[in-house]
Amino acid sequence: MTRMKLDKFCLVAAIAALLALIFPLSGMDSETGKQIAFVGDIPGLAIAMALCVIAGAAFTWLGVRSINGGFVILAIAVFGCWQATSVLYDHGVAGHAGLGFWLFILSLWAFVWRGIDVIANFHSLDRSKQHAANLIVPVAFGVWLLFVWEVVVSGFGVPQVLLPPPSMIGERFVNSTDILAADFHQTFVKAVLSGYVMGCGSAFIIAIAVDRVPFLKRGLLPLGNMVSALPIIGVAPIMVMWFGFDWQSKAAVIVIMTFFPMLVNTVTGLNAAGKLEKDLMATYASSYWSTLFRLRLPAAMPFVFNALKINSTLALIGAIVAEFFGTPIVGMGFRISTEVGRMNIDMVWAEIALAALAGTAFYGAVAYIERKATSWHPSFRVRRH
Amino acid sequence: MTLKTVVNNVAEMPTSKKAVVDINKLSLTFQTADGPVYALSDVDLTIEEGDFVSFIGPSGCGKTTLLRVIADLEQATGGEISINGVTPHEAREKRAYGYVFQAPALLPWRSIERNVTLPLEIMEISKEERVKRAQEALKLVELNGFEKKFPWQLSGGMQQRASIARALSFDADLLLMDEPFGALDEIVRDHLNEQLLKLWARTNKTVAFVTHSIPEAVYLSSKIVVMSPRPGRIIDVIETDFPKDRSLDIRETPEFLEVAHRVREGLRAGHSNDE
Structure with a gap:
């Protein structure tokens, strides 16, 4: 008889869920001295735990062979997560979670890990299926992290000032969309976009000039290096004094931050065209501008996009930090600094979430344009015959 | 078939045809940190209209440098050179030649x-006009149907053919080719050699062709220039008169082997000079 290979993650899940049924779900209430919740009183949770035991045991023997098995496991884990959160809030386990509860979370962790693992290793020639699988993995992983955050913060009763649970941040986010929209408009649409365009645009043009005029390369590049090394904390108040409280001063800070990465990358990119290609253009007696537009700038594009991507995140950081040093009563940085003072930590987190969303979307948009514009580059090539 | 050979006195040869490239006592010295490098020394050569001239020699013999001087990608430090009666620089400005690189x-x-x-x-x-001429050029190298493909989607041989089409597209009378098939395997190389010969017969262009393959040089050329290194110089010029529409089979004929032998002798003599 051949020895069967046991699926270790499913084994852990089954055992942990079994123990979760035995060990107490929650600690004692300090006032009444009674245990707050029993698994036996909560049929939903009991079913979820039982399911984990059965599925865990079954998959331990069978192994998670196909992607369908992965989805079954994930579905059970989702059901378990739903029951666990409802126990936290509807049955008063929040702040008193006991060993049984954490064992159940451990069981869910093992299931999610195994499920994501199976889907991440999925390979299909069908493009849409592959895309779906590629999308599910990060989404499932992100949702799981949020769940762990929620459960740990609520289960241990962490004070909200230290770290609010994501559900609270989400609630605050949804309930204050008007404030967030105004802050977004002020900080992102006005300051970040204009500063980004001005900073990257001017650096691009000056890079071409630097490339054309040798003495600028020796004189201007070290100067640009120095400007980029200036601490933003020191520059921001000065820019506020120069350009006033409104978005213009933030845009100026962003220009200073984004200028140098763009300058250096573009200058490097302009030298990326090979000697052979330059000789080729010479045999056609191509003029400087003709060679610039037909050969050197296209060859520089991967470098230019690198800088654009770096700068997309730098710009948002610059605008938010600059708003700490004077701003009209709107803006993401302004909101963060005042709400911290008022102990409204959930609002601070809502702004952080907004910044993360905006920054990711901005970066994603630049990366998407890069993919379209430099589809010829070896890193993006798709073989089409 | 007869075999005419002229050694080191090509300039004095009686010519009926127009000289496309006229080189007189040409030399080129590179100044490097380790002292001067004599890339070309005392080169005399005439390339006539309709010639297919091969430059052959070991690496470092200056054959590519000579082609680059003709193309004005490198400037001579001594002697005279004229392309169609003008300087290489003026010829380049007039787009007098198409250049095919190694890659x-x-x-x-x-x-x-x-x-x-x-x-x-x-x-x-x-x-x-551009699209029309591209169509014609791609047809000449048998690449019609691949217009919309990108270079990396084509094989190495097809890419090199595309680069030849590019050199043909503006219909310059002079074609300069620097080991264009050096990186290709022998089967593809044979095929491209045949195509190149057909093209030459049909268009009556003047071709200057750098190679380090003896059979390739003998098969393609109407004139073979044998060069030797340190300093780069011409040691033999061999004229062949195989018909323009020759086939790959001529490589088995005694005449072919005789010319190949002579080229090999020349290369060997050039080598023994500096060792």
Whole structure:
């Protein structure tokens, strides 16, 4: 008889869920001295735990062979997560979670890990299926992290000032969309976009000039290096004094931050065209501008996009930090600094979430344009015959 | 078939045809940190209209440098050179030649068609004319149907053919080729050699062709220039008169082997000089 290979993650899940049924779900209430919740009183949770035991045991023997098995496991884990959160809030386990509860979370962790693992290793020639699988993995992983955050913060009763649970941040986010929209408009649409365009645009043009005029390369590049090394904390108040409280001063800070990465990358990119290609253009007696537009700038594009991507995140950081040093009563940085003072930590987190969303979307948009514009580059090539 | 050979006195040869490239006592010295490098020394050569001239020799013999001097990509430090009666610089400004490099040097962001139309675009020729000429050039190298492909989607041999089409697109009378098939395998190379010969017979262009393959040089050329290194110089010029529409089979004939032998002798003599 051949020895069967046991699926270790499913084994852990089954055992942990079994123990979760035995060990107490929650600690004692300090006032009444009674245990707050029993698994036996909560049929939903009991079913979820039982399911984990059965599925865990079954998959331990069978192994998670196909992607369908992965989805079954994930579905059970989702059901378990739903029951666990409802126990936290509807049955008063929040702040008193006991060993049984954490064992159940451990069981869910093992299931999610195994499920994501199976889907991440999925390979299909069908493009849409592959895309779906590629999308599910990060989404499932992100949702799981949020769940762990929620459960740990609520289960241990962490004070909200230290770290609010994501559900609270989400609630605050949804309930204050008007404030967030105004802050977004002020900080992102006005300051970040204009500063980004001005900073990257001017650096691009000056890079071409630097490339054309040798003495600028020796004189201007070290100067640009120095400007980029200036601490933003020191520059921001000065820019506020120069350009006033409104978005213009933030845009100026962003220009200073984004200028140098763009300058250096573009200058490097302009030298990326090979000697052979330059000789080729010479045999056609191509003029400087003709060679610039037909050969050197296209060859520089991967470098230019690198800088654009770096700068997309730098710009948002610059605008938010600059708003700490004077701003009209709107803006993401302004909101963060005042709400911290008022102990409204959930609002601070809502702004952080907004910044993360905006920054990711901005970066994603630049990366998407890069993919379209430099589809010829070896890193993006798709073989089409 | 007869075999005419002229050694070191090509300039004095009686010529009926027009000289496309006229080189007189040409020399080129590179100044390096380790002292001067004599890339070319005392080179005399005439390339006539309709000639297919091969330059052959070991690496470092200056054959590529000589081609680059003709193309004005390198400047001679002594002697005289004229292309169609003018300086190489003026000839380059007039787009007198098409140059095919060792590597295809196709721009990866342009489709094959737009790579072929690149020189026409620089010469500010109208769009319809550009497309028409690209079609013709691609047909000459048997690449019609691949216009919309990108260079990296083609094999190495096809890429090199596309680069030849690009050199043909603006219909210069002089074609300069620097080991264009050096990186290709022998079967592809044979095929491209045949195509190149057909092209030469049909268009009556003047071709200067750098190679380090003896059979390739003998098979293709109407004139073989044997060179030797340190300093780079011409040690033998061999004229052949195989018919223009020769086939690959001539490589088995005694005449062919005789010329090949002579080239080999020349290369050997050049080598023994400096060892």
